Amino acid sequence: MTEQGRQHGDQPRRPDVVELRVHGVSGGDPTVILDRPQVRQVAGDDSGGFHRDARSDDAEPGGVTLEAYRWGDLPSGTVGRTLAMVFLLPFMLGNVAVWMRPTGRHRAAGVDVLCRLLALNLTVLYVVSVAGVALDLIAWRCLGAARCRPPFDTMAGLDGRHVGERLAVLALLPIAAVVLLRLLGTRWSGPTDHPLWAMEPLVRRLRAIHVAAALAVLDLVLLTARRVGGATFGTTLLLALNAAVLLVCVGLLAAPGVIDRPATMRTASWTARTAAGLCAATLAVVAADPRGWAPATGLPGYGGIAGGALLGQMALLVLLSAVVLGHHGRVGGRSALPAGLGAAVLATIAVGLAGGLSADLVYQSGELLGGYRGDGGPPLPYRWTLLAFFLHFVAAALLCAVMTVVSRRRRLRAAAAITARDFPDVAPEAVGRLRLTTKTVARARFTEWWGLLAVTYAALGVIGLTTSLVGGTGRDPEELARRFLGLPAGVIEMGLNGSSYLIAALAFTLLAGGVFAFRTNWFRRHVGILWDLGTFWPRAAHPFAPPSYADRAVPELADRISQLAERHVGVLLCGHSHGSALLALAVLRLPPQVGRRVALLTYGSPLDRLYARLFPAYFNEEMLREVGERVGWRWLNLWRDTDPVGGWVFAAHRPGDPPADPADPASHVDRRLRDPTDLLPAPGEGSAPALRGHHPGETDPDFRAAVNDLIARLRAAG
Structure with a gap:
């Protein structure tokens, strides 16, 4: 029990029930959540806090005190931090991928290792691309060869x-x-006093390894270029030592479970300090060596190192996809798709984005500085990477279009069956309204096709691997296109320029999105979802990813619930969309005596429809049943067929579904809401009931009926 809870433990418990509402990623204004013109903060701070009606702290006429938890600013906070998240987007995606691991113990360990090695490769590629601008482009070309x-x-x-x-x-x-990167990772360090999310010791170990590997690779770029002009004992020794540091970093991540042990911190810290010392020695040796350097258009050896980094991430991605696709489990018993599929998909996106941004940084810098004039352009691996990004983008766009068209007939047929059962007798003037409802349900059902879409998208990683392999042969893409495809000269160059501008436009869009997501509520509701979901998970793979706001939100919610349960008859937790996930995790942290005075209402919840499929090792049926048991099965979940995000948790309860086992308490959790409630306006109304979709609807009659049901259960239990 918290200290504040102890302070209130000897006070008489108030007879009212607190209805604590937690918003989803699409909203965070307490006045809207509570439907009150003015609110005041009763706990927390400006980033995340608890709010009540400003006029009174007393219960409503029905004996219910309304309170809202606002966490919307925790994932962003400031414009600078939001822009940093955009800058670190590939790291964030690579970090989330590790949480999508499958349920099997040995297969999950393999996914952990591969995701962490991919995360290390992202850091290496980041440093190699910056070195390409600073060393190859500026130091070698602009100030020397060209x-x-x-x-x-x-x-x-x-x-x-x-x-x-x-x-x-x-x-x-x-x-x-x-x-x-090191400073950002240190500044964003999270709390370590919450066992469920206490990842900071692991983050420190990962941070040391990533810094050591980055410095070692930078040294390898310098020493490889120096050795082309003639090796010495000093350069050979430094090259061997830096290679050993890099192998140690890879070994610490490749050995299953090693990096998770606290004792590894000493080895990781020693490796980072050694890498820093070797980096200083390498700079001194390179600067003081008076010998001449081998004449070359570009920095000797740089193209090989960049190509090796790009080929390495493609190989790791293929291995990860093979591990995930080789898992034949089912998710929630309803999907034949492999559990843990999201790890391969998100890693594919992270790798493609990182490779594209790195290649475009080198390419656009060369265009700006004019350092690639007359010498065939940027290093060959980056030319192949730009070509792969362009092919991948075109293939993904075509794939989405084909999947949309192919699935449309089946989705419409299923949606028509649903609306026909909901509205068996349709007046002629309501036919248009029925058609709109059917199309809305069909669009919402596209979520069920994401799995197949994701499998196919992950398979597109073969494009990147193929281009990396071909690029490793040293052949120019224009030469191969002219010889084997008969394309005229300049076509590939146009494709490379188009890919470069496409990546630049994507980067600008992400930066603009970061600013508008912070400053504009409307834009945040549609784009800020990416940041809220991406920064939900703690840093377990990439130490330079944005920090997890759940490190604070989940314990803060659990502490507040415990405090309220000490002072009131009961606490009704109402979570919309992603807020239901925060509340589910908070319930798992509650002491048993607090759980007996808690009820849970979720609506528009993605707990099963999305999270159980994307994160099967965490949001699975066993975990969801434990949540129900913690609250004594005082749990109701409201969902609509028109909602593309939320769904049922245990049973759909659609018309025509087989009856659920009444002895199973989980079968009584879900309540399907017909949407819209009617196709025609009610008597005296000017318009028909609106389609609610993913809208929260705290003032809807169905929502209030569920609230009253759970409050009655709380009072009966009390």
Whole structure:
């Protein structure tokens, strides 16, 4: 029990019930949640807090005190932090992928290892791309082999310096990029006093490993280029030591369960310190070496290292897809798709986005500086990556279009059966309204097709692997297109330019979305969902991903519920959409004596329809039944066929479904709501009832009936 709970433990319990409402990702205004013109904050802070009616703290006439928990600013907070989330989007997606692991113990361990190795590769690719701009483009080309546009051809007087000095000085740019990631990860450290989400010790270990690997790869870029002009004992020794550091980093992540042990912190810290020392030594050796460097258009060896990083992530992605697709379990007993499928899909998106952004950074920087004029363009691996991104984007767009068309007839047929059972007798003037309802249900049912769509999308990773393999042969894409496809010269170059501008437009859209999602409520409701869902999970794979707001929201909710249960007869928890997930996790943290005074109402809830399929190791039937048992099965779940997000948790209860087992308490949780309630306006009304879809509807009669039902159960239990 919390200290505040103890302070109220000896006070007489008030006879009213507190109705605590928690919003979803689409809203967070307490005045809207409570349907009150003015509210006041009674706990929490500006980022997340509990609010009540400003006029009175007393119960409503029905003996119910309304309270709302607002958590909408926890995932973002400030414009700077929101923009940083956009910048770290590939890291965030790679981190969420590890939480989508399948349920099997050994297969889940394999997914953990592969996701963490992919996360490490994302960091390596980030550093390699920055090194491509600083070392290959500026230090080697603009200030040496080629003359860039002014003033980039005489940057800070470095054009007259020795090659080694230029490389050592400009190597500070990728080092600064690593330091920036390190500072962001440290600044966003989460709490460590909540066992359910206490991931910070693991984050510190992962952070040390990622920093060590990033510095080691940067050293390898410098030392490989130096050895092309002639190896020395010092460069050979440093090269071997940095390779050993990189192997240690990979080994700590590749050995199942090793990184999860607290004792690994000493090894990870020692590895990071060693990498920092080797980096300083490498810069000194490169800057002080007076020998000449091998003449080359680009930095010697850089293309091979960049290609190796890109090929490595493709190989890891294929292995991850094979592990997931090889799992033949079913999700919730209704889907024949492999459990844990989301890990491969989200990793594919993260890898594609990271590769595309890295390649475009190098490509656009070269265009801006003019450093690739007359020498065939940027390093060959990045040209192939841009081509792969373009092919992947076109294939994904065609796939979505085909799946939409192919599934439309089946979805409409299923939707027509639903609306025909809901409205068997339709007046002629209501035919148009019925047709609109059927189309809405059909659109909502597209959610059931996401699984097949995701499997096919993950298979598109073969495109990236193929282009990486072909690019590894050293063949130019234009040459192969001309020889084997008969395409005229310049077609591939047009495709590369189009892909580059497409990625630049995507990056600009993400940045603009980060700003508008913070400043505009309407935009946040539609785009901010990505940030809210992506930052829900703690950092278990990538230490530089944005932090989890659940680290605070879940314990804060549990503490507040315990406090309210000490002072009132009962607490009714009302969670809409993603708010139902926060409440389900908070219920699992409640002491037994508190759970006996709690009831749960979920509506528009994705707990089974989405989360149990995307995160089968966590939001599964066993976990959901435990939630029901914790609250004594005082749980109702409201759902509509027109809702594309929420659904039933245990049983659909659609017309025509077989009757559920009345002895199973889970069979009494779900209540299907007909939407709309009628096709024609009620007497005296000017318009027909609206289609509610995913709308919360706290003032709807069905919602109030469910509230009254659960309040009666609470009072009976009390």
